[in-house]
Amino acid sequence: MPDSQPQPPDGATANxxxxxxxxxxxxxxxxxxxRLSGGRIEAVGTAGSLTAPGACxxxxxxxxxxxxxxxxxxSDTALSAVAPDRPVSYDAEDVQRRATEAALLQVGHGATTLRTHVRVGDAQELAPLEAVLRARRSLRGLGDLTVVAVPRLLTGVAGADGLAILRDAVKLxxxxxxxxxxxxxxxxxxxxAVLTVAAEHRCPVDLHTDAGDPxxxxxxxxxxxxLRPGVxxxxxxxxxxxxxxxxxxxxDQLAAAGVTVVCLPQGRCGGAEQRGVAPVRLLRAAGVRVAAGSGAVRDVANPVGRGDPLEAAYLLASQGGLRAAEAYDAVSAGAREAMRLxxxxxxxxxxAELLAVRGERLEGVLSLxxxxxxxxxxxxxxxxxAVREYCDPAGAAALDLPRQGRQVRPETGA
Structure with missing residues (x-):
């Protein structure tokens, strides 16, 4: 697991x-x-106290x-809900294009590191995985993308092919x-079977379950x-x-096992069964490590999915009963811990993985x-x-709010 302790900046590339x-x-x-340097935070001081040889x-x-x-x-199904009456296209170029666009959308929201689940096996074999890996390369330092290989079957006669495909996916x-x-x-x-392959290649494990059967x-x-940490x-x-x-x-059993639960506050909509959201307060109270993700980005499972971690935090706070700081922790520190970052x-x-949002308090930031x-x-x-202008009743011109002694910043409500 990567060292989570602070490290000195790389002096060779600092300036x-x-x-x-x-x-x-x-x-x-x-x-x-x-002050940032060499990909790390070099110094933090009171406002006006620091200088830097580079940009400000x-x-x-x-x-x-x-x-x-x-x-x-x-990523392999992202942005595929534009034609809900047609099956998802797994054409390699289409998957790569959609995966790249979705990743850029999520980076723009603030998620600088992504973990994406990609189906392997069946008729497509490894083609969607290869396309998503090409999308990862095309991000060119804008964000980091890790791929989870997801086979359908791994047991019995039918699962033998899935197990071979899973091993090939990790090698790929x-x-x-x-x-x-x-x-x-x-x-x-x-x-x-998943744990066996993970042990062979010394890689993390990320499993889907609806948990209908406790x-x-x-x-x-x-x-x-x-059997394995970091699950x-x-x-x-x-x-x-x-x-x-x-x-x-x-x-209590999840806490004893030491696994992390990744919940999806956005849930599902648009014709898919509404499955609800894991009870995050109950899990946290039991000592379970909880992270939150966005899930589907405009695919059949959620045709209006935004891929916005701040929206996930907002929903945890507004509907899940968490305080704003706890909700944001689920999409930041909790998510990073789940991803072994x-x-x-x-x-x-x-x-130096940071997000600056216009606003003064975390509650306002999650709201707007x-x-x-x-x-x-x-x-x-x-x-x-984002710029918001208010017009006069006739809609002819924007109101001059500063001249009236009031300036509105929609992000703060100030």
């Missing part, structure tokens, strides 16, 4: 990549300057946060092995967590449909996060500016 973030506000209310970015009026990460995307470049044990006739055998979920969690299971939405005592026991803090020595600046490896990789 070439230096960037000063001036006047940003932190969640504790401090206004600070932040004025972040007055912005809240500076550790960048979110996306632990549960589906998939960095994580996963899948959906619930769809295999032998769920426990499926998990055992006993089955407990068995899968015990197998995965007991993620999600979205576990079925826990929300169980009686409180049964859900509580399942949560180094920790990010706005402190010297930590990776329009303008964003995304920093990946110490460089600005995406910028979104």
């Amino acid at each position: 070439a990549t230096a960037l000063l973030l001036r006047g940003a506000r932190l969640t504790d209310g401090r206004a600070v300057d932040v 970015l004025d972040l007055d009026g912005h809240l500076l946060l550790p960048a979110p990460a996306e632990p549960h995307a589906h 470049g998939a960095g994580v092995v996963g899948g959906c044990p619930d769809l295999d006739p032998d769920p426990a055998g499926y998990v055992e 006993a089955r979920l407990a068995r899968l969690a015990a197998m995965a967590g007991g 993620s299971i999600g979205p576990c939405a079925g826990l929300s449909r169980l009686p409180a005592d049964m859900a509580g026991r399942a949560a 180094p920790e990010v803090r706005v402190e010297a020595g930590f990776p 996060a329009y303008s964003r600046i995304v920093i990946h490896r110490g460089r600005v990789v995406a910028r979104t500016n």
